[in-house]
Amino acid sequence: MLSILRVENLCFTYGEGTPFAQKALDNINFSIEAGEMIGVIGHTGSGKSTLLQHLNGLLRPQSGKVLFNEMDIWEKPKEIRNIRFKIGICFQYPEHQLFEDTVFKDVAFGPTNMGLNETEVKKRTRIALNSVGLGMDFWAKSPFDLSGGEKRRVAIAGVIAMDPDILILDEPTAGLDPRGRDEILALLKSYRKDHNKTIIIASHSMEDVANFADRVMVFNKSKLVMFDSVLNVFSKAEQLSEIGLDIPQVTQLFIRLKEKGYNISKNIFTVEDAIKALISLKEGGMNDA
Ligand SMILES: Nc1ncnc2c1ncn2[C@@H]1O[C@H](COP(=O)(O)OP(=O)(O)O)[C@@H](O)[C@H]1O
Ligand SMILES: [Mg+2]
Structure with missing residues (x-):
């Protein structure tokens, strides 16, 4: 099987060559197949967010490669924008980036930016909002009048509206109450089922990861220390506990x-x-x- 996403010998250090150098990714290798739902777990500071930002070209590898459909995403740096449309990312606390005066306009921002015509933008925006469970009565509301979980769903709809092949989410349930958390996980699972997309989710919650992932990456101190099925990863309770992760x-x-x-x-x-x-x-x- 061809991999949809492959990472080879990826290394990254913040502030490289300065006294403040901080290694974030140390020789990372893996490959993901189309349609997989991947969980990324690890302690704060283990490198999860740095990895995710490499996967859609927001950060450029200092060494190593990121391959999308077996093509180096940095082969033509001028075309990196197109990669960002195909590999969509939803940052941690994405609601901080909501800025339009209505929910509809906020979700329409991404597809508009892609240069699609108005009819297509509206169509995608409607589909995306429906797929995160925000029906018409939400569309004219100000994003700022919504609950935490609803704001989060608007932000996710903004990425879904761009119809990426791979959807990446950095801690999508962080800071939500259990109900908000369950709603987000349920919508991601059903989005995956309906559209058969590849989804990569970073989380610090082992419960969450067990709930949605086919395979789990475990990061510890900038290294990828395990990448296996939920069953195989969670069977190594002792090893996980040593790196501060509890099953x-x-x-x-x-x-x-x-x-x-x-x-x-x-x-x-x-x-x-x-x-x-x-x-x-x-x-x-x-x-x-
Ligand atoms: N913008 C940044 N500048 C300098 N160091 C950073 C920056 N972002 C992250 N780091 C450092 O890189 C390492 C990995 O961080 P990060 O990828 O954010 O991990 P995680 O998402 O798992 O918490 C940590 O040591 C962190 O302090
Ligand atoms: Mg992070």
Whole structure:
């Protein structure tokens, strides 16, 4: 299979050559296939945001390469703008960048910027707003009158409206209450299901990552230390704990229950899985899925 996105020997240091040099990415290598949903976890300062900004050409590698459909995105630096349309990024706390006087105009900003005609811009804007669950009654509102979770959804719609092949989100649920968080994760999952897009999400929440990701990248001190399925990554609880990452509480609970002799799986990552396992335990069934 061809990879949609591949990173080779990527290194980046902020303030290189100054007394304040700070290494952020140390020889990163991976490849992602079209349609995958990837979680990126790691402690604050481990390099997640720096990586994401390289993936759509906001930062240029000091050494190494980023390949989109096997083409070096920096081969023709003048065309990097087109890469940014194909690989859309939603920054952390994107609501700080909302600035238009209506929700509709804010979401229309990206596609307008791409040079699309007005009919196409409006069509994409409507589709994007609907796909984040903001129906017509929101369109004329000021973004500033919305709740935190709604603002976040406007910002995500702004990227979706550009119809990128790859959607990148940097901590999309940071600072939201559990309901706002669940809404964002649910909409990203259904967007992925409906459009079969490749999605890359950085998160500091192991629960969130377990909830949406096919594969997980684990960063520690500028290095990519694991890249595997949720199951395989979370099975390495000890290793994760050494780098300050704890597996989800529900998983810890199931490991404890298993140790107490209950016939259940240790590989429970979400509350949904936990409920199913408990019901099946109560019914006397074997559960080792
Ligand atoms: N604009 C910047 N200038 C200087 N150092 C930075 C800048 N942004 C990040 N860093 C440093 O680079 C490293 C990686 O940071 P970052 O990519 O933001 O990690 P994360 O997103 O995982 O928190 C950290 O040591 C951080 O302090
Ligand atoms: Mg970050």
